[in-house]
Amino acid sequence: MTTPVYPMTRAEGCPFDPPPKLRELQDEAALVKVQVFDKTAWLVTRYADQRKLLADPRLSADVSTPGYPSQTAMAPKSDDGVGIGFILMDDPEHARLRRMVTAPFMIKRVEAMRPAVQKIVDGLIDDLLAGPKPVDLMEAFALPVPSLVICTLLGVPYADHDFFQQNSKQLISLTATPEERGQAHGNLGAYLYNLVGEKLENPGDDLLSGLTERVKAGELARQDAAGMGVLLLLAGHETTANMIALGTLALLEHPPQLAVLQETDDPKVVAGAVEELLRYLNITHNGRRRAVLEDIELDGQVIKAGEGLIFPNDIGNRDPSAFPDPDTLDLHRDARHHVAFGFGVHQCLGQPLARMELQVVYSTLYRRIPTLRRAAELDEIPFKHDGSVYGVHSLPVTW
Numbered sequence: 001m002t003t004p005v006y007p008m009t010r011a012e013g014c015p016f017d018p019p020p021k022l023r024e025l026q027d028e029a030a031l032v033k034v035q036v037f038d039k040t041a042w043l044v045t046r047y048a049d050q051r052k053l054l055a056d057p058r059l060s061a062d063v064s065t066p067g068y069p070s071q072t073a074m075a076p077k078s079d080d081g082v083g084i085g086f087i088l089m090d091d092p093e094h095a096r097l098r099r100m101v102t103a104p105f106m107i108k109r110v111e112a113m114r115p116a117v118q119k120i121v122d123g124l125i126d127d128l129l130a131g132p133k134p135v136d137l138m139e140a141f142a143l144p145v146p147s148l149v150i151c152t153l154l155g156v157p158y159a160d161h162d163f164f165q166q167n168s169k170q171l172i173s174l175t176a177t178p179e180e181r182g183q184a185h186g187n188l189g190a191y192l193y194n195l196v197g198e199k200l201e202n203p204g205d206d207l208l209s210g211l212t213e214r215v216k217a218g219e220l221a222r223q224d225a226a227g228m229g230v231l232l233l234l235a236g237h238e239t240t241a242n243m244i245a246l247g248t249l250a251l252l253e254h255p256p257q258l259a260v261l262q263e264t265d266d267p268k269v270v271a272g273a274v275e276e277l278l279r280y281l282n283i284t285h286n287g288r289r290r291a292v293l294e295d296i297e298l299d300g301q302v303i304k305a306g307e308g309l310i311f312p313n314d315i316g317n318r319d320p321s322a323f324p325d326p327d328t329l330d331l332h333r334d335a336r337h338h339v340a341f342g343f344g345v346h347q348c349l350g351q352p353l354a355r356m357e358l359q360v361v362y363s364t365l366y367r368r369i370p371t372l373r374r375a376a377e378l379d380e381i382p383f384k385h386d387g388s389v390y391g392v393h394s395l396p397v398t399w
Contacts, residue, residue, distance in 0.1 A: 006034040006043060006310060007071075007286045015383050016250050016281060017327060018314040026315050030299040034310065041069035041308035043287075047319035047339065049298060050311045055344035058294040059309065063088050065291035069308030071388065072174060072181075082189030082223045085231025091345060098349060100214055101228060104153060104207050110352040113149070117360045120148050125368050134375035134398040141365075142244035142395070143237070146357055150236030153353075154229060155199065155206025164188060168234050174286075175386045185230075192229035196222055207232070232350070239283050240354050242384070242391025244361050247277045249381070249395055250329060251366070252374055260331045262366050270363040273331040274355055277362075279338035280329050282314035285390035288342055313339045371399040 008019035025032045026045040034043045044050050053059060063070055086097040103109065124141050131140070143165065151158040170176050170184035196208060200216070203209035208229055214220035251258040261273055287310040296303045303309065317338045318326040341348035348354070366372060374381075375396035382393040 003033055003035045003040060006036045006041075006312075010385070013379070015378070015381075016246075016253075016329075018282070018285075018312070018318055022312060022315040023318070026319065031301050031303070036069045036308070036310065037071055039067070039069060039308065041067075041289075041310050042303055044298075044309055044311050045315060047316045047322040050313065050316045050339055051343045053290075053296070053298070053309065054288065054311060054339075054342060054346070056296065057091075058292065058296055059290035060090050060293050061088055061094070061290060061346055062090050065293070067306040067308045068291040069289050069310055071286055071289075072178065082185075082193055082230060083227040084185070084234070085228040087231055087235075087346065095345065097220075097224065097228065100211065100220065101207060101232065102349065104210075105349055105352055107352045110356050113153075113353075114356055114360065116152070117145075117149055117357055118364070121145060121360050121364050122368075125365060129369070134396045137248060137395040137397045138241070138245045138392060139394065142248070143241040145244060145361060146237040146240035146354075149353070149357060150233060153207055153236070154232060155204050155208045156195065156229075156233060160191070164191065164233055165237070168238050169387070171234065172238065172388045173386060174388060188230045188233070189223075189226060192226040192233070193223060196225045196229065235348070236350055236353070238389050240357055242283050242389055243278070243281065243354070243358060245395045246281050246283065246391045247358070247362065248365070248372075248397075249374070249392065250277065250281060252372070253378070254329050257329050257331050258366060261362055262370055265363075267359070267363075269331075270359050271355070272334065272336075273362060274358045275335040275338060276329065276331050276333050277358070278340040279317045279323065279333075279335040281390075282317055282340055283390050284340070284342075284388070285312075285314050286388050287312040288346075311339075311342075313342070369399050372397055373399065 004021060008021040010017065010019050025043065030046050030049050032043045032045060033040050044053055086094045124144055128135060128140060147161050147165065148158055167184040167187045171181055171188065196212060199209045200212045203212055211220060211225040211228065215222050215225050261270065264270065290309045292303050292305050292307045292309060294305050317323065317340060320326050323335065341351040375398040381395060384391045384393060
């Protein structure tokens with residue numbers, strides 16, 4: 001029997017659904033051996049097992065751990081020694097660094113930002129309505145919203161958005177060469193390293209300035225502060241931007257569900273809709289990855305130390321044992337237990353911010369532009385099959 005290659009291809013005409021092969025594998029077994037880049041790894045196909053193992057301390061998120069199933073050759077650190085923050089570290093160092101940036105993403109702090117985010121969203125919609133149409137919603141709205149928000153939070157000049165957006169796309173591209181991704185990483189690392197240097201001299205009221213206090217106190221190296229900046233800048237705009245655009249497209253393809261958001265002013269209904277869209281769409285679509293530190297038994301199979309695990313959250317969130325009728329988009333579903341943000345100690349730090357931004361967008365855009373519609377056929381829209389973050393390269397719309 002041939003070992004399946006991961007990731008798999010989505011079905012033609014079904015851009016919102018996981019690859020059919022993943023559903024087949026989920027029905028067959030809890031664990032399936034797959035080929036990924038230069039090695040084989042175990043695919044964890046079912047929701048309950050994904051949550052159980054993602055919380056298991058016998059797994060490592062460190063890409064240098066033997067058996068770690070990288071999707072591509074890893075980009076090196078920048079010339080300044082800047083990595084990509086703590087996301088690919090294990091505890092206790094992961095926890096130590098993560099704690100330094102937890103406070104700005106606490107729910108109360110994020111909620112205090114809601115009026116400012118609402119102002120950003122309303123201003124961009126004003127610009128849409130005043131401008132020409134059709135328009136690329138990705139470029140004119142979906143990308144600027146989270147970029148403006150994360151720049152304000154971090155203290156990164158929004159004037160540099162073309163630079164960091166372009167390098168971010170290159171860094172997460174699966175078709176770019178290791179050299180090209182290394183160059184993009186180096187560009188972002190050098191940019192954040194220099195920005196941290198500026199804030200060491202002239203701190204402001206922002207997250208990066210807060211980190212410089214840790215640098216001054218000797219608790220954090222300057223290159224580690226810059227690496228955390230790279231991680232937060234990248235994760236803070238790329239994923240949310242794609243969720244805004246892809247979520248909008250999914251709603252346009254499901255008019256009764258779009259009507260739910262157009263007709264409600266109940267924040268709880270909007271919040272529930274965000275959770276269901278996160279479950280249904282899965283922007284992180286090539287799986288979370290771990291290396292096994294000690295033998296683990298699952299479903300009668302021993303996963304050995306030195307082997308790799310992949311957690312495809314797209315099929316985890318379509319597991320019928322966790323979500324009845326999982327391939328149906330139902331904004332009234334209670335989907336809060338999805339794994340779109342991962343699970344365990346490495347689950348997404350910025351999820352309260354992402355949720356709040358999506359709630360503001362989804363409760364505002366379709367009510368202010370009720371006749372919003374596609375300005376291209378579905379099969380003409382370029383989907384991001386070539387990156388580790390799924391979405392659309394562009395979304396032409398009109399009204």
